[in-house]
Amino acid sequence: MSTAISPLALPFPELPVIAGATPRVARARYKEWDRCDLSFVTLDAGTTVAGVLTQSKCPSPEVEWCRKTLVLGQARALVVNAGNSNAFTGNRGRAAVEAIAARSAAHLNCQPSDVFVASTGVIGVPLPVDKAEAGLDAAFGAAPTNWRQIAEAIGTTDTYPKGAVTKALVDGRDITLVGVIKGSGMIAPDMATMLGFIFTDVAVEAPFLQAALSAASDRTFSCITVDGDTSTSDTVLAFATGKAGNTPLASDDSAGADAFRAALADLCHQLAQLVVRDGEGATKLIEISVEGAESDRSAHRIAMSIANSPLVKTAIAGEDANWGRVVMAVGKAGEPAERDKLSIRFGETQVAVQGLAVADYDEAPVAAHLQSQEIEIGVDLGLGEGRATVWTCDLTHGYISINADYRS
Amino acid sequence: MSTAISPLALPFPELPVIAGATPRVARARYKEWDRCDLSFVTLDAGTTVAGVLTQSKCPSPEVEWCRKTLVLGQARALVVNAGNSNAFTGNRGRAAVEAIAARSAAHLNCQPSDVFVASTGVIGVPLPVDKAEAGLDAAFGAAPTNWRQIAEAIGTTDTYPKGAVTKALVDGRDITLVGVIKGSGMIAPDMATMLGFIFTDVAVEAPFLQAALSAASDRTFSCITVDGDTSTSDTVLAFATGKAGNTPLASDDSAGADAFRAALADLCHQLAQLVVRDGEGATKLIEISVEGAESDRSAHRIAMSIANSPLVKTAIAGEDANWGRVVMAVGKAGEPAERDKLSIRFGETQVAVQGLAVADYDEAPVAAHLQSQEIEIGVDLGLGEGRATVWTCDLTHGYISINADYRS
Numbered sequence: 001m002s003t004a005i006s007p008l009a010l011p012f013p014e015l016p017v018i019a020g021a022t023p024r025v026a027r028a029r030y031k032e033w034d035r036c037d038l039s040f041v042t043l044d045a046g047t048t049v050a051g052v053l054t055q056s057k058c059p060s061p062e063v064e065w066c067r068k069t070l071v072l073g074q075a076r077a078l079v080v081n082a083g084n085s086n087a088f089t090g091n092r093g094r095a096a097v098e099a100i101a102a103r104s105a106a107h108l109n110c111q112p113s114d115v116f117v118a119s120t121g122v123i124g125v126p127l128p129v130d131k132a133e134a135g136l137d138a139a140f141g142a143a144p145t146n147w148r149q150i151a152e153a154i155g156t157t158d159t160y161p162k163g164a165v166t167k168a169l170v171d172g173r174d175i176t177l178v179g180v181i182k183g184s185g186m187i188a189p190d191m192a193t194m195l196g197f198i199f200t201d202v203a204v205e206a207p208f209l210q211a212a213l214s215a216a217s218d219r220t221f222s223c224i225t226v227d228g229d230t231s232t233s234d235t236v237l238a239f240a241t242g243k244a245g246n247t248p249l250a251s252d253d254s255a256g257a258d259a260f261r262a263a264l265a266d267l268c269h270q271l272a273q274l275v276v277r278d279g280e281g282a283t284k285l286i287e288i289s290v291e292g293a294e295s296d297r298s299a300h301r302i303a304m305s306i307a308n309s310p311l312v313k314t315a316i317a318g319e320d321a322n323w324g325r326v327v328m329a330v331g332k333a334g335e336p337a338e339r340d341k342l343s344i345r346f347g348e349t350q351v352a353v354q355g356l357a358v359a360d361y362d363e364a365p366v367a368a369h370l371q372s373q374e375i376e377i378g379v380d381l382g383l384g385e386g387r388a389t390v391w392t393c394d395l396t397h398g399y400i401s402i403n404a405d406y407r408s
Numbered sequence: 409m410s411t412a413i414s415p416l417a418l419p420f421p422e423l424p425v426i427a428g429a430t431p432r433v434a435r436a437r438y439k440e441w442d443r444c445d446l447s448f449v450t451l452d453a454g455t456t457v458a459g460v461l462t463q464s465k466c467p468s469p470e471v472e473w474c475r476k477t478l479v480l481g482q483a484r485a486l487v488v489n490a491g492n493s494n495a496f497t498g499n500r501g502r503a504a505v506e507a508i509a510a511r512s513a514a515h516l517n518c519q520p521s522d523v524f525v526a527s528t529g530v531i532g533v534p535l536p537v538d539k540a541e542a543g544l545d546a547a548f549g550a551a552p553t554n555w556r557q558i559a560e561a562i563g564t565t566d567t568y569p570k571g572a573v574t575k576a577l578v579d580g581r582d583i584t585l586v587g588v589i590k591g592s593g594m595i596a597p598d599m600a601t602m603l604g605f606i607f608t609d610v611a612v613e614a615p616f617l618q619a620a621l622s623a624a625s626d627r628t629f630s631c632i633t634v635d636g637d638t639s640t641s642d643t644v645l646a647f648a649t650g651k652a653g654n655t656p657l658a659s660d661d662s663a664g665a666d667a668f669r670a671a672l673a674d675l676c677h678q679l680a681q682l683v684v685r686d687g688e689g690a691t692k693l694i695e696i697s698v699e700g701a702e703s704d705r706s707a708h709r710i711a712m713s714i715a716n717s718p719l720v721k722t723a724i725a726g727e728d729a730n731w732g733r734v735v736m737a738v739g740k741a742g743e744p745a746e747r748d749k750l751s752i753r754f755g756e757t758q759v760a761v762q763g764l765a766v767a768d769y770d771e772a773p774v775a776a777h778l779q780s781q782e783i784e785i786g787v788d789l790g791l792g793e794g795r796a797t798v799w800t801c802d803l804t805h806g807y808i809s810i811n812a813d814y815r816s
Contacts, residue, residue: 055742057745088732124735229737308636310636314808314812327532330465331638334463355496356496356498399718400803400804404725
């Protein structure tokens with residue numbers, strides 16, 4: 001945790017115990033600090049797993065490890081290292097991940113492939129295996145802790161710990177999902193990768209868990225941006241212990257499948273919003289809704305073009321209803337758009353309709369809206385039925401200070 | 409011209425008269441200011457023209473006009489308005505462009521399609537036709553001026569006037585090319601579109617001029633970025649009066665074709681650099697060279713991904729040799745890349761080779777290089793023969809101040 005708490009921060013909620021998942025933390029001291037920086041969550045036998053990983057072409061060895069082991073669909077442990085991302089470290093980095101998996105497997109008497117590993121922090125320095133192993137041993141011998149401690153132990157440049165909870169009724173059983181997440185840029189300099197972990201007691205087969213997580217991710221984690229930069233290490237993993245005792249979910253036809261999917265989507269939405277709210281230097285949360293596009297995919301690209309535009313983000317920071325910058329960002333997306341069909345609103349107020357500024361529109365509600373912490377920009381392309389919603393934050397002096405005003 | 413002059417500014421060079429091209433300026437007073445904001449360059453009969461226009465899907469009516477008239481390949485006048493971009497103004501904007509072309513054509517006794525129009529400034533407000541027509545009349549009656557006055561009259565948020573000159577020997581004749589350009593972001597807030605205009609006395613057929621300009625633009629104007637934002641109005645036009653008396657250039661086989669192409673490319677390079685040097689808030693000019701990519705196109709995309717990364721740009725602002733951010737930007741480009749073949753240098757110093765940080769590299773020359781005004785980042789992907797070079801500037805508090813610390 002670093003610097004002042006984001007003005008958009010939300011309080012950490014009460015997160016219940018998830019049967020079959022036991023969180024522990026330890027001090028591996030990956031950096032010169034006195035805080036827990038290694039998280040070790042053991043999972044009872046029978047736990048299924050799904051994941052969504054960075055699309056970076058230069059991923060960390062942790063990401064490569066998870067991509068390989070996810071195919072097997074089962075998990076007995078999660079290890080998260082904070083302070084060193086182990087990315088761009090060649091064979092030594094790969095060896096570190098293998099050593100962590102082997103040590104954990106020895107403790108738990110499971111296969112190394114049952115162990116999932118994620119790391120966040122400085123790039124280019126191989127993760128020190130001795131510190132990792134000592135940390136793992138310490139964690140294994142420590143008393144179980146709670147999810148808040150995990151949320152804090154996985155954080156790096158985050159300004160507040162982030163967690164969320166949802167519940168659902170599945171096959172007559174109350175099931176619970178908890179999640180913790182870290183990240184304050186899509187990546188950051190020394191450290192700020194997005195890592196999210198979800199734990200639930202539902203019984204669900206791995207392929208269906210994967211389908212549900214991928215679908216939820218497409219509408220949540222894939223719809224947020226702080227600076228358009230993508231980490232080498234972004235990882236979201238969902239673990240299901242099956243302790244709720246429902247008939248295992250296997251497809252959309254399973255009893256309670258819809259309820260589970262909705263609860264998982266809600267949890268992912270909450271977690272994704274928490275990351276944007278901790279965007280580096282953020283003072284405003286911006287929701288951008290695009291409709292009337294030729295397809296949902298086209299709408300998503302246009303929305304992300306707006307969300308990643310430095311000129312749009314600085315306009316919002318300046319509380320300036322500068323819709324000309326929105327037009328620019330629509331135009332540069334490269335997607336079908338016709339100026340004379342384009343309409344734009346800030347909050348509830350239309351500022352341009354069908355390619356023309358609204359004559360004498362009432363600026364007062366727009367000005368009032370822009371002064372609030374949560375800003376809405378709406379774009380209607382007037383072409384088709386495609387729609388998408390994405391979230392970002394404003395671009396402020398705070399971002400520059402965090403990222404430029406220091407030497408690594 | 410606004411705010412403090414960029415620390416990267418270059419002095420305005422001596423630009424010679426171009427036979428057959430006569431520049432004039434006037435006060436149309438598109439904004440509440442007392443400066444020349446309308447440029448009117450008349451061109452003798454026989455002048456050929458070529459152009460490169462924004463790829464925005466929401467272009468200004470000026471861009472649409474030029475795209476249509478460029479097909480004819482001939483020009484008698486250029487009109488440039490500063491202070492109002494006329495973009496996103498529907499039928500009224502189109503009517504304003506047509507009125508300007510008609511009025512100019514009446515003065516010159518030519519076709520409206522011989523008149524090229526470009527505008528830069530606020531989006532969403534139709535260009536006032538009465539001011540444009542009065543300005544045109546005033547300009548037509550005014551004494552000819554010089555290229556520096558044109559460079560100043562087309563400027564908006566620019567902090568200094570920008571011009572360049574090159575010469576070549578074509579078919580036994582000395583030919584001259586001059587250029588003026590404006591822009592300080594790829595677009596800007598109220599106004600900052602890139603508009604560039606080139607005038608030469610060479611005789612050249614329009615299709616070959618277009619081919620030469622397009623090729624030069626691909627290596628220059630398409631290789632610069634300030635903030636990744638693309639204007640609705642970006643325009644580069646090249647006018648050739650033919651007064652040098654050479655046998656008109658018609659193809660690569662024409663005498664002097666190579667010399668002309670090289671001179672034009674050099675001029676475009678100079679002009680493009682001048683824009684980056686006036687990037688909003690810029691304190692450092694950054695050259696990013698990518699080699700070893702699978703193709704030139706792939707290299708270009710990777711280079712632009714690095715150049716547009718807020719985290720890379722803030723690192724340079726902070727004089728921080730943060731090569732991890734370069735790895736991130738390579739990874740997110742979506743182009744073929746292999747971590748274990750990737751090498752990165754700052755200036756002449758390798759900091760990472762084949763996927764690993766160089767052990768105990770000498771930081772002193774890197775630190776010294778990063779303190780200079782002109783920074784080089786080199787990336788070798790180790791995959792193929794593709795290469796590209798692009799230019800950008802750093803991202804500083806100055807950019808935020810210019811774009812966020814005001815209300816429009």
